[in-house]
Amino acid sequence: MSNFLNQADFKDTFEAYYSSIRNFIYYKCGDMDLAEDLTQETFVKLWERRGEVRPDTIKSYLYTIANNLALNHFKHQKVVLKFQNQALSQSPATSSSPHYQLELKEFDQRLQQAINDLPEKLRVAFLMNRVDKMKHQQIADALQLSVKGVQKRIRKALDLINEKIKYRL
Amino acid sequence: MKRSQDHSEHKFQQWLDGELSQAEWETFKGQTPDKAHLEEREKTILHMESWEMPVPKLSTEEAWGVLQDRIGRERSGVVPLWKKPAVMGIAATLLVLICVWVFWGRGDLQIYSPQGSHLSYTLPDQSAVTLNADSRISFKAKGFKKNRQVKLEGEAFFEIERGSQFIVESNYGTVQVLGTSFNIYSREDRFEVACVTGKVAVMIPGQDSVILKAGMATLLRSQQLVVRPSIGEDRSLEWKQGDFYFTDTRLTLVLDELKRQLDLVIVTKSPLDDKIYSGFFNRNNKESALQSVLEPMGLKYQIHGDTVLIE
Numbered sequence: 001m002s003n004f005l006n007q008a009d010f011k012d013t014f015e016a017y018y019s020s021i022r023n024f025i026y027y028k029c030g031d032m033d034l035a036e037d038l039t040q041e042t043f044v045k046l047w048e049r050r051g052e053v054r055p056d057t058i059k060s061y062l063y064t065i066a067n068n069l070a071l072n073h074f075k076h077q078k079v080v081l082k083f084q085n086q087a088l089s090q091s092p093a094t095s096s097s098p099h100y101q102l103e104l105k106e107f108d109q110r111l112q113q114a115i116n117d118l119p120e121k122l123r124v125a126f127l128m129n130r131v132d133k134m135k136h137q138q139i140a141d142a143l144q145l146s147v148k149g150v151q152k153r154i155r156k157a158l159d160l161i162n163e164k165i166k167y168r169l
Numbered sequence: 170m171k172r173s174q175d176h177s178e179h180k181f182q183q184w185l186d187g188e189l190s191q192a193e194w195e196t197f198k199g200q201t202p203d204k205a206h207l208e209e210r211e212k213t214i215l216h217m218e219s220w221e222m223p224v225p226k227l228s229t230e231e232a233w234g235v236l237q238d239r240i241g242r243e244r245s246g247v248v249p250l251w252k253k254p255a256v257m258g259i260a261a262t263l264l265v266l267i268c269v270w271v272f273w274g275r276g277d278l279q280i281y282s283p284q285g286s287h288l289s290y291t292l293p294d295q296s297a298v299t300l301n302a303d304s305r306i307s308f309k310a311k312g313f314k315k316n317r318q319v320k321l322e323g324e325a326f327f328e329i330e331r332g333s334q335f336i337v338e339s340n341y342g343t344v345q346v347l348g349t350s351f352n353i354y355s356r357e358d359r360f361e362v363a364c365v366t367g368k369v370a371v372m373i374p375g376q377d378s379v380i381l382k383a384g385m386a387t388l389l390r391s392q393q394l395v396v397r398p399s400i401g402e403d404r405s406l407e408w409k410q411g412d413f414y415f416t417d418t419r420l421t422l423v424l425d426e427l428k429r430q431l432d433l434v435i436v437t438k439s440p441l442d443d444k445i446y447s448g449f450f451n452r453n454n455k456e457s458a459l460q461s462v463l464e465p466m467g468l469k470y471q472i473h474g475d476t477v478l479i480e
Contacts, residue, residue: 051398064448068461087219
């Protein structure tokens with residue numbers, strides 16, 4: 001019974017992966033409440049199977065479960081992710097003009113929209129890298145892709161974003 | 170041109186991953202023809218540096234508390250409505266009308282749940298059995314209360330009323346109980362018994378019998394019975410609720426279960442080798458179920474009615 005995940009290990013696992021899994025689901029559906037609920041579900045499922053899951057595959061197992069739960073609960077509706085931009089909410093420096101502030105705000109909105117419009121696979125990998133600050137290898141392990149595969153998704157996401165933003169100019 | 174683009178791409182990814190310092194990056198940009206393109210991307214990246222996630226309701230600590238509550242409740246054995254005998258009796262009657270094929274041969278009664286269906290049935294002694302898709306049981310109805318013996322092919326969940334010895338025979342072995350609930354899976358090359366409540370004795374010819382208590386399961390591995398914990402009643406309830414979980418299971422077996430539950434024909438163009446799958450599918454939606462299994466395996470497929478073609 002040596003690869004049996006015990007209570008202490010389970011808590012460590014929870015603390016290590018809880019927020020990444022929650023954010024992962026959020027990137028897929030844009031609903032934070034749903035993301036929190038499904039993350040609970042995911043860990044309940046891990047708990048129920050803790051006697052069978054190998055320690056070295058726990059991470060990808062968690063992501064697969066989370067992915068499939070999201071699939072069953074969220075049927076390809078329009079996604080509206082809302083990120084807080086710290087740079088905007090801070091009071092503007094006296095040296096920057098109101099015009100500059102307005103431009104910044106518009107750019108921010110266009111970027112948020114462009115990200116919402118990205119195909120799900122690209123959006124998720126991109127946000128895991130840019131918002132969660134996960135390295136390519138970490139994303140690859142989570143999503144069972146190669147590092148090149150992850151880089152390709154990030155690159156495509158950026159290309160699509162820039163197309164959208166350029167067009168609106 | 171292509172090579173310089175690939176090189177720019179490579180440098181960009183390095184900068185993105187923090188492997189290139191800002192100074193090195195600026196130097197590189199100054200030297201490359203792709204400078205404008207890279208700076209567009211950079212603008213997006215840098216703008217996002219000040220982004221934060223929306224605030225969740227629970228912190229990680231709070232979420233842990235909620236999870237502990239939830240797990241605690243499940244362990245205290247809350248019984249879902251569908252298991253109450255009255256409800257089950259009605260369900261069984263309806264299902265009997267729709268799905269059951271009953272044969273009378275040599276005094277044996279046979280109950281069969283076809284591909285795509287689950288079936289609940291009440292035995293003459295009031296014990297309850299739920300059959301998974303493509304599973305059958307047979308037994309002698311006359312004198313059943315005194316001689317409780319059932320043959321099983323496939324998978325079923327049993328809830329046995331207290332009484333005389335209750336025996337379930339399947340291809341590999343025999344399961345013997347005295348008032349308990351358990352799940353038996355007996356198909357092709359896999360035999361697995363999970364004891365949910367009470368005690369169960371599992372007997373395989375030529376081996377010592379294995380006694381399972383609640384929360385334990387046994388699996389036939391290289392012709393030996395191996396015992397492992399099977400935690401939570403939910404394990405056996407899952408397939409009845411439509412969820413099918415797999416850990417480190419050969420993909421071919423997972424596809425077999427998909428075929429059974431969704432009543433599909435699955436055709437594979439290239440061999441699946443020894444692909445291993447960990448995950449689950451829910452049988453309530455065909456498209457989602459197929460996506461849950463095939464997408465993580467990187468397999469492309471087409472659905473034509475009841476047939477699925479895998480490349």
